[in-house]
Amino acid sequence: MRLFIDAAVFRAGTSRAAALLGVVLVSATLAGCANDKDVMAPDEPAEKIYNEGLTLLNKGDLDGAAKRFEDIDKTHPYSEWARKALLMDTYVYYEAGKYDDAISAGKRYLALHPGSQDAPYVSYLVASSLYDSIPDISRDQRRTRQALDALDDVIRKYPNTEYAAGAKRKVEVARDQLAGKEMLIGRYYLEQRNYTGAINRFKVVITQYQTTRQTEEALFRITEAYMALGIVNEAQTAAAVLGYNYPDSQWYKDAFKLVQSKGLLPQENKASWISQAFKKLGVG
Known part of the structure; x- marks a missing residue:
């Protein structure tokens, strides 16, 4: 069996969490093992220390x-107990919100024990630590990209595990975060009338983060930018693709009005990069 303790479940103290924690408990009785001493006996058995850690x-x-x-x-650096303890340290750091420590411990575990049966779980903990420390969208998104890479790595290496399923859910949020950052910068450029800069940012959303919730607005904003530049055929295409894929969207209604204000209608140019971007994913 694998150790997999979901943070929310563990904190809730459910019977499932207790059962999962039992996977890592050794057969020795834990009662009375824990103590608050900071100093170890020189010959203190690894098993005793491990059990005290579990009790705490x-x-x-x-x-x-x-x-x-x-x-x-x-005290027992090359023992099997050291391997188990490093696994538990990764988990405890994650639970404590000490994500950098969890990442460090997890990466060390994977370097020392890449073929361990617990490697998938540790990989997921490392990826989750990166994910849970994703910064606000107004800040640099380097950590978000690292989280996305780590989550993709879990999915690729362990596709048929519960960890891959959890990673897939987190991937969508991380991708939306990166798309949101592009939108934030693109809207700023649009306000500054740097239309080319804005288009480049919205293009990233449309081509790289097309499945995120940011795509509808990106198509509208790129319609705005192209209209401002007088490149009406691309504006018409953006509006048409928006309407085809999101017909009930308020963004489409706004794009339609914008194009119509110049006496035009949404009309797709199938040779446009916008149309081609959606065709590549079988959308539109």
């Missing part, structure tokens, strides 16, 4: 649990 984790003492798992790495 059950009590919600994430910092204490992390320390005990770290202690195993220091």
Whole structure:
């Protein structure tokens, strides 16, 4: 069995979380094992330290649990207990919101134990740590791109696992975030009447993030920009593609009015890059 403890489930304290946590519990009785000592006995067994870490984790003492798992790495670095402890450290750091520490521990685990049965779970924890630390859309999106790469890696390497399913859901959000960043910059350029710069940003959304919720607005904004430049055939195409794929969209209604204000109607030029971008994905 694999260790997979969903954060929300674990915090809720459900019976399922208890059952999953039991996967990593050793057969030794845990009662009375935990203590608050900061100093280890020189010959303290790895199994005892590990069990103390699990007990502290059950009590919600994430910092204490992390320390005990770290202690195993220091005192029994080449043991199987050290491997298990590094796995648990990755999980505990993630639960504590210490995402950089979780990423560091997870990457170390994968470097040391790439063929482990828990490698898919650790890969998912690393990707989730990147994902959960995605910054606000107004900031640099380097972490979002890293998250997307890590999530795609989980999907590619472990396609038939529950981790791949979870990663796919996160991928859509990460892609929407990157598309949203392009839209933010594109709207700024549009306000500054830098129409070429705006078109380049909206083009990224249309060609690279076409399945996100940003696409409808991108098609309208690019209609605006082309109309402002007097490139009416591309504006008509953008409006036509918008109407074909999103006929009930308010963005289409606005694009229709904009084109119509110049005595024109939406009309697709199938040779346009806009039309071709949608044809490549079988849309439109």
